[in-house]
Amino acid sequence: xxxxxxxxxxxxxxxxxxxxxxxxxxxxxxxxxxxxxxxxxxxxxxxxxxxxxxxxxxxxxxxxxxxxxxxxxxxxxxxxxxxxxxxxxxxxxxxxxxxxxxxxxxxxxxxxxxxxxxxxxxxxxxxxxxxxxxxxxxxxxxxxxxxxxxxxxxxxxxxxxxxxxxxxxxxxxxxxxxxxxxxxxxxxxxxxxxxxxxxxxxxxxxxxxxxxxxxxxxxxxxxxxxxxxxxxxxxxxxxxxxxxxxxxxxxxxxxxxx
Numbered sequence: 001x002x003x004x005x006x007x008x009x010x011x012x013x014x015x016x017x018x019x020x021x022x023x024x025x026x027x028x029x030x031x032x033x034x035x036x037x038x039x040x041x042x043x044x045x046x047x048x049x050x051x052x053x054x055x056x057x058x059x060x061x062x063x064x065x066x067x068x069x070x071x072x073x074x075x076x077x078x079x080x081x082x083x084x085x086x087x088x089x090x091x092x093x094x095x096x097x098x099x100x101x102x103x104x105x106x107x108x109x110x111x112x113x114x115x116x117x118x119x120x121x122x123x124x125x126x127x128x129x130x131x132x133x134x135x136x137x138x139x140x141x142x143x144x145x146x147x148x149x150x151x152x153x154x155x156x157x158x159x160x161x162x163x164x165x166x167x168x169x170x171x172x173x174x175x176x177x178x179x180x181x182x183x184x185x186x187x188x189x190x191x192x193x194x195x196x197x198x199x200x201x202x203x204x205x206x207x208x209x210x211x212x213x214x215x216x217x218x219x220x221x222x223x224x225x226x227x228x229x230x231x232x233x234x235x236x237x238x239x240x241x242x243x244x245x246x247x248x249x250x251x252x253x254x255x256x257x258x
Contacts, residue, residue, distance in 0.1 A: 005047050005056070012043070018067055023059065025067075033083045036061050060089075064116040068093070068238065076116040088116065094235045098190075103148040104231035107136055111239050126245040133236065133254035140224060146211055149222050150192040151231075158187050169193050169208030177210055195227070196220045204230065228255050 005024055006016045018025040026043070028036045040058040047056045063086060064076040072092035079085035090096050095108035114120065114128045153170035159178060162171040170191040177183035185191060193208040199219060200207065204226050214220045233255060237248045 066115050074112045098152045101149050101151050101231050104235045107232045108235040111236050130254040137256045149194045152190050152192050154190050155187050166206055169205045173208050173210050195223045197223045
């Protein structure tokens with residue numbers, strides 16, 4: 001049914017930008033809401049004529065869209081009855097996942113907002129993205145709230161039942177906290193941790209600390225290089241992958257060196 005709908009849309013002269021199980025997204029090549037709705041209803045009518053046990057519905061109209069991979073996209077949806085009423089829709093992106101720091105999610109969210117801004121030309125968009133990253137770096141240099149660096153992960157078993165704590169920072173942190181007698185973290189709990197510089201040459205995953213540990217130990221410093229290189233940079237780079245005018249190198253330059 002999905003392939004039949006795709007063929008029908010293409011025969012009408014329009015391109016299908018995405019299809020998944022029970023939905024299809026079509027590029028109408030129009031910025032006119034009425035025209036887009038008219039096309040949507042016409043496709044709906046023609047498809048529904050071919051199937052008795054299935055009925056296609058017009059689910060939404062996107063004004064702008066960033067499509068990365070299957071089930072990963074950001075879009076600016078328009079109220080079909082009011083073009084001025086828009087909202088952001090996010091599916092499957094890093095910025096909606098819990099296992100990224102708030103810092104990375106805020107940086108990514110700012111970039112998504114710029115990409116979905118219909119008022120920006122391509123050159124203006126790229127300039128704005130680079131400028132937003134430069135401003136983020138300036139804020140980092142001045143100092144930011146510790147909670148922005150916290151990464152959250154849920155314990156899938158009790159901390160003592162993890163076999164390799166070196167690659168499971170949330171479990172290692174939970175074990176240490178439990179040993180203080182002030183915590184009783186267990187299976188199902190969410191553990192927050194921050195990657196710090198602790199004077200060792202251990203890998204980043206072995207330098208994870210709870211906020212209370214960071215606050216009570218003056219020798220611990222937040223590892224800004226880790227957050228720029230392993231958190232903000234990959235999140236932003238993936239979002240900007242479809243934009244030819246920028247790349248991972250330019251994004252790194254905008255973020256600067258720690």
